Every structure is written in C-alpha cells, then in structure tokens.
Amino acid sequence: MTDKRSKVTIPDLYAMVERGEPISFLTAYDYPTALLEDRAGMDMILVGDSGAMCLLGHTSTLPATMDFMVQITAAVSRAASRAFVVGDMPYMSYQPSDEMAVRNAGRFISEGGADAVKLEGGARMADRVQAIVDAGIPVMGHIGLTPQAASMIGGLKSQGRSAEVALELLDDAEILEEAGAFAILVEAVPARVAEVIVRQASVPILSIGSGGACHGQLLIVHDILSLFEAFTPKFVKKYTDIASPMLEAFQSYIKDVKERRFPAAEHEYRIPDEEWRRLEKAIEEDA
Ligand code: KIV
Numbered sequence: 093m094t095d096k097r098s099k100v101t102i103p104d105l106y107a108m109v110e111r112g113e114p115i116s117f118l119t120a121y122d123y124p125t126a127l128l129e130d131r132a133g134m135d136m137i138l139v140g141d142s143g144a145m146c147l148l149g150h151t152s153t154l155p156a157t158m159d160f161m162v163q164i165t166a167a168v169s170r171a172a173s174r175a176f177v178v179g180d181m182p183y184m185s186y187q188p189s190d191e192m193a194v195r196n197a198g199r200f201i202s203e204g205g206a207d208a209v210k211l212e213g214g215a216r217m218a219d220r221v222q223a224i225v226d227a228g229i230p231v232m233g234h235i236g237l238t239p240q241a242a243s244m245i246g247g248l249k250s251q252g253r254s255a256e257v258a259l260e261l262l263d264d265a266e267i268l269e270e271a272g273a274f275a276i277l278v279e280a281v282p283a284r285v286a287e288v289i290v291r292q293a294s295v296p297i298l299s300i301g302s303g304g305a306c307h308g309q310l311l312i313v314h315d316i317l318s319l320f321e322a323f324t325p326k327f328v329k330k331y332t333d334i335a336s337p338m339l340e341a342f343q344s345y346i347k348d349v350k351e352r353r354f355p356a357a358e359h360e361y362r363i364p365d366e367e368w369r370r371l372e373k374a375i376e377e378d379a
Contacts, residue, residue: 100135100176102208102230102274108135108307109296115308117298118316121147121164125313126171136298137175138210138310139165141182141240145322146314153239156182158196162204169205178232179206183240186211190223197224197231210277212238214264218271225272233268235261236302237280248325250301252281258288265289265297277310278302280327301327 108115117136120126121143129137141156143164148155165179179200186193193211200206208230211217221231236251245251252258258281265276275296278286283303290297290305299306311328314320318333348354363371 097174099174099207102176105135105176105275105296115296115298117308117310119143119146119310119312119314120168120171121313123167123171126168126175129313130172130175134175136178136308136310137168137172138178139168139180139204139206140312141180142312142314144182146312146320151322152242154183156180158182158185158199161185162199165200165204165206176208177206178208178210179204181209181211186217186220186224190219193220194223194227194229197229198227201229208232208274210234212240214261215267218267221268221271221273230274231272232298233265233271233273233276234279235264235268235276235281236278248280250280250282250326252285258282258285261285262289262292265293269293269295278306280325301325 105115115135116133117138118129118134119138119140119142120129121139126137139161141153141161143160144150144153144156147164148160150156161179161182165177169177181193181196181200185196197209200209209224210232211220211224212234213220214233214235217233221233224231237248238245239248242248252261261278261281262285265278268276273295275298276289276293277298277300278289279299280301281289281303283305286297286299286302287305290307296307298308298310300310300312312320315324315328316331318330318335321335324330345354
C-alpha cells in the first residue's frame with residue numbers, strides 16, 4: 093500500500109502500476125464526502141461533471157458550468173490532504189479551442205486546487221491535451237463511453253463492442269498517450285478490449301466499467317451509496333444504502349417536530365436567571 097499520509101503524486105501512481113497495486117478512484121463533489129474518502133485512503137478523487145446529475149438533478153452532464161465545477165473542485169481539494177484530485181472539464185470548456193482549454197484547465201488548478209484535469213475524447217482531442225500539458229497541467233484522457241458526446245455515440249451505451257470501434261479505441265489511447273496524457277480513463281468498454289489497451293499502454297489505464305485488467309477502478313460515489321435513483325449502470329456495485337437511513341432520519345425529524353418532541357430542553361439556549369429577572373422587570377416597567 094502507498095503511504096497513508098503524504099499527498100499522492102503522479103510518480104506514486106506510476107509506482108503503483110509498476111508493483112501491480114490497483115489504484116482506487118471515486119468521485120466526490122463536496123467537502124464532507126471528500127474528507128471521508130481521503131480518510132479511508134482513496135488514491136484518487138474525480139470531481140466529475142456527473143455532479144450535474146448527482147447533485148443538481150439534471151438528466152445529463154451537459155449543464156455543468158466552469159463556475160460550478162471550479163467551486164466544487166475547490167471544496168474537494170480542501171478535504172483531500174492525501175488523495176490526488178482530478179477536475180473534470182465540463183462541456184464546451186475545452187472543445188472550442190486550445191486557448192480556451194488551457195485557460196479553463198488553469199482555473200481548475202489555480203482556483204480549484206486540483207492536481208490534474210480530465211477531458212473527454214480520443215484522437216480528435218489530441219491537440220487540446222497537448223496544449224494543456226504544454227502549459228504544465230497534467231491531463232487524464234477519457235475514452236469509450238464519453239457522456240458529453242452521448243448523442244453522437246448513440247446514448248449512454250457500452251462502446252467498442254465491434255472490432256472496428258475497438259480498433260479506434262486502441263488508436264485513441266495511443267494518440268492521447270503521445271499527446272502527453274499522464275493517464276487514460278476507459279469507460280464502459282468490454283473487459284477484453286480494455287485488456288489490450290492496457291497491454292499497449294505505458295501510462296496508467298483506469299477503468300469505469302471496463303474490467304479488472306485496468307490499473308485502477310473508478311466508480312461514482314452516489315452509485316455506490318445508493319443515492320442516485322435515475323438508473324444504475326451494469327458496472328456499478330452498490331456498497332451500501334444510505335438513502336434508507338437518511339429517509340428514516342427525515343421522517344423521524346418530521347414526526348418529532350409535529351409531535352413537539354423536538355426541540356427538547358438540551359437543544360435550547362439558556363438565559364441566566366438574574367438576566368431573566370432583569371428582562372421581566374424591564375418589560376413590566378415598559379408596559
Ligand atoms: O463525470 C464523471 O463522473 C465522469 C465519469 C462518468 C467517468 O466523467
């Protein structure tokens with residue numbers, strides 16, 4: 093296991109790959125969740141644009157804005173004293189031009205305190221990756237199911253299930269690596285195809301739904317806690333159901349308020365007796 097206290101760096105991630113230690117990676121969008129993930133020993137945290145869905149209730153990631161992403165990234169970075177934080181570049185924050193990509197990636201680092209950024213797309217995004225890396229900012233590539241391009245790739249569906257598309261993914265991974273990506277996230281790709289990507293790569297290949305041969309595993313925190321209800325991808329493992337105890341707590345609170353069991357004496361502030369007598373006297377004199 094890597095050192096539990098000091099900040100995880102890119103060389104640490106490469107060392108983990110070298111010694112065959114899988115990298116643990118989970119999303120977070122807020123300070124208290126990131127604090128617990130960090131305390132648990134998570135290696136990497138992704139501040140995903142999936143926050144638009146998990147936190148804000150949108151039906152896609154597209155409405156995430158730079159201001160929203162930078163603000164939640166800063167909250168996560170403040171909590172992550174050890175985990176390596178990756179800020180997810182939202183829709184249209186990098187697609188229009190290299191310059192826009194570099195400026196927005198810079199905001200994730202300077203305002204958001206992130207250690208790296210992630211952007212979606214393979215070969216067609218190579219210039220953006222290279223421009224950001226040239227500006228001194230580490231970039232994680234993201235291929236396979238790329239939610240920002242959902243309408244182009246036929247929806248939120250597994251990718252690379254035909255030989256042609258699988259070959260394109262292999263090319264994408266190679267080109268992103270050549271452009272300077274320090275790691276590549278592969279989403280919802282058949283495990284056998286991801287295994288070939290891993291074999292050809294010399295950077296860490298991280299999986300979300302792409303099988304156990306990858307160098308690390310990412311999931312969405314709201315999925316593993318059963319807090320996201322809209323749909324559950326095949327690759328999700330639910331580790332607990334915190335929705336049920338939350339619902340029970342809310343129902344108990346409502347009942348306590350309605351039945352005047354809350355607040356009890358221990359939840360109330362006290363005024364010293366002497367001050368109370370002075371107050372009563374002043375009110376009497378005023379009347
Ligand atoms: O936004 C996000 O959480 C992501 C994952 C789905 C990979 O990009």
